[in-house]
Amino acid sequence: MGEMIKMVVVLTILSSLSGGVLAYVKESTQERIELQVLQLVKGPAIKAIFKDATNDPVADRFSIEDGDAKVDIFVAKIDGKDMVAFETAGKGYGGDVGLVVGIDVAEDKIYGVGVTTHSETAGLGAKAKEDPKFAAQFAGVDIKGPIEVGNPINALSGATITSRAVCSAATQAGEIYGRLKPQIEEQLNAFK
Numbered sequence: 001m002g003e004m005i006k007m008v009v010v011l012t013i014l015s016s017l018s019g020g021v022l023a024y025v026k027e028s029t030q031e032r033i034e035l036q037v038l039q040l041v042k043g044p045a046i047k048a049i050f051k052d053a054t055n056d057p058v059a060d061r062f063s064i065e066d067g068d069a070k071v072d073i074f075v076a077k078i079d080g081k082d083m084v085a086f087e088t089a090g091k092g093y094g095g096d097v098g099l100v101v102g103i104d105v106a107e108d109k110i111y112g113v114g115v116t117t118h119s120e121t122a123g124l125g126a127k128a129k130e131d132p133k134f135a136a137q138f139a140g141v142d143i144k145g146p147i148e149v150g151n152p153i154n155a156l157s158g159a160t161i162t163s164r165a166v167c168s169a170a171t172q173a174g175e176i177y178g179r180l181k182p183q184i185e186e187q188l189n190a191f192k
Helices: 002-049 132-136 160-191
Strands: 061-066 069-078 081-091 096-104 109-115
Touching: 002 069, 002 081, 002 096, 002 109, 061 160, 069 160, 081 160, 096 160, 109 132, 109 160
Parallel strands: none
Antiparallel strands: 061 069, 069 081, 081 096, 096 109
């Protein structure tokens, strides 16, 4: 009985130490991981959407609380107009499909979209990220309405589920934008 108690105490101490070390490593690397995601995942999509920006939209950003979540808003200036972008996600065939949605604030229309992350089938669903014609369909679409396959977006051939995921993410972006627009406009005034 004494050996069993000793074993339980040793296992408890080792588990506590391991948990503490893992928490420390996660906390100490979290900022670096977020910077890498920004530079290597979100940044290229944002720069592709806002290729005509007169500023650096990745550097010019702010965060807004949306309930329990924090939304990172990226700001671009194009032809004197304010544009914003942020990331949402939709449920695809292989998992979540991350989507950065660029919005023309004056027009309340989508300026452009870019898929950031996905686990979709290569050659089919992966075309959502690779096919510029698919992404181009979103430009000029009203951010306030539901964005669906067939209204006004044509699905990728053989990847209807992925196409729906991208449309769902764009619709979700419209909902978030609708809730946060007063705060976004207030923050944009600070950039002027």
